[in-house]
Every structure is written in structure tokens, then in C-alpha cells.
Amino acid sequence: xxxxxxxxxxxxxxxxxxxxxxxxxxxxxxxxxxxxxxxxxxxxxxxxxxxxxxxxxxxxxxxxxxxxxxxxxxxxxxxxxxxxxxxxxxxxxxxxxxxxxxxxxxxxxxxxxxxxxxxxxxxxxxxxxxxxxxxxxxxxxxxxxxxxxxxxxxxxxxxxxxxxxxxxxxxxxxxxxxxxxxxxxxxxxxxxxxxxxxxxxxxxxxxxxxx
Numbered sequence: 001x002x003x004x005x006x007x008x009x010x011x012x013x014x015x016x017x018x019x020x021x022x023x024x025x026x027x028x029x030x031x032x033x034x035x036x037x038x039x040x041x042x043x044x045x046x047x048x049x050x051x052x053x054x055x056x057x058x059x060x061x062x063x064x065x066x067x068x069x070x071x072x073x074x075x076x077x078x079x080x081x082x083x084x085x086x087x088x089x090x091x092x093x094x095x096x097x098x099x100x101x102x103x104x105x106x107x108x109x110x111x112x113x114x115x116x117x118x119x120x121x122x123x124x125x126x127x128x129x130x131x132x133x134x135x136x137x138x139x140x141x142x143x144x145x146x147x148x149x150x151x152x153x154x155x156x157x158x159x160x161x162x163x164x165x166x167x168x169x170x171x172x173x174x175x176x177x178x179x180x181x182x183x184x185x186x187x188x189x190x191x192x193x194x195x196x197x198x199x200x201x202x203x204x205x206x207x208x209x210x211x
């Protein structure tokens with residue numbers, strides 16, 4: 001029984017990883033459960049035994065991504081010198097991640113109520129955790145003391161904006177979009193000390209891109 005449970009968990013993980021890649025590449029709407037089963041060379045019956053419908057699979061992909069994001073965040077906190085350094089490393093990570101995702105993926109999320117509900121509840125949790133974390137930046141002299149991060153943090157969520165940005169400006173790189181939205185908001189929260197950290201970070205990324 002224990003071995004069977006382990007095998008089932010491994011198979012679920014394999015399906016989630018393959019489905020996530022397919023959804024990111026093609027958008028969620030255009031990828032069917034038949035496509036996933038064919039991709040993994042398994043029967044639809046097996047797939048539906050593990051995920052009752054497509055929305056359950058999509059939600060599982062989001063839950064898995066959230067778990068990976070949490071681990072990445074925790075590793076950054078352990079190795080970074082300050083709050084702003086963590087935020088900027090997350091920015092770089094998200095630019096790379098979202099640059100490889102079809103913008104249809106972000107628009108398609110709105111077709112799945114359970115996924116939207118999860119995203120909303122996660123956002124509320126992220127805001128609470130984020131406020132506590134960003135307030136450390138005030139103590140470190142990086143953020144202004146008059147900033148209300150309860151209001152600011154929702155504006156630092158770039159995913160939904162990516163879909164709109166790609167429709168209006170299809171040739172605009174994700175990095176350019178985020179630099180002109182998220183980083184402007186972040187810079188507005190900074191003290192002079194924090195602004196210097198952002199400028200040094202962006203300059204370093206420019207040199208890396210040119211190398």
C-alpha cells in the first residue's frame with residue numbers, strides 16, 4: 001500500500017510538471033486533457049483517476065508552482081543581505097520565468113473559478129506576509145517610513161498585467177514591462193539608499209546582458 005501511494009504521488013508530480021510546461025507554452029485553453037494524456041503516453045482513464053477534471057489539474061499546477069516559489073523565497077532570505085536584495089532577486093527570477101510563458105496563459109486563468117479563488121486567497125496571504133517582510137526594509141533604511149505596503153504590494157504583482165501588456169505591446173520584452181511598472185513602484189518606496197541598491201542591480205544586469 002505504501003509503495004502504491006508513493007508511485008501515485010510520483011505519477012501526479014510527473015503529470016503536473018508536464019502539464020505546467022504545456023500550459024506555459026501554449027496557454028491553458030488550447031491544451032486539452034487528451035493532449036496531456038497523449039503527451040505522457042497514458043490513457044485518459046488513468047489521467048482522470050488522478051485529476052477529476054482539467055481545472056483540478058490546473059489548480060494542482062498552481063499549487064506546485066506556489067510551493068516552488070516559497071522554497072525559492074526562503075532560500076533567498078537565508079542567503080541575502082537585506083530585504084531589497086531579496087525583492088530584486090525575485091524580480092530577476094520572475095522576468096526569466098514569465099519571458100518563457102505564453103501570454104495566453106495569464107488570460108486563460110480567468111476561465112477557472114477555483115483557480116481564481118485560490119489566487120485571490122493566496123494574494124491575501126502574500127500581502128500579509130509581504131507587509132511584514134517589506135517593513136524590515138524600513139528598519140534597514142531602504143524603504144521610506146511613510147509607505148503603506150498594504151496598498152503597494154498588490155501593485156507589485158505583475159502576472160495579470162503581462163497579458164494586457166502583450167496585447168497592447170506584443171513586441172515589448174517582459175523585462176522592459178516590469179522595469180516600467182513593478183520597479184517604478186518599488187523605487188517610489190525607496191529611500192536614497194534603497195534607490196542606489198536598485199540602480200546598482202540594474203546596471204549589473206545590463207552588463208550581464210551585454211556580455
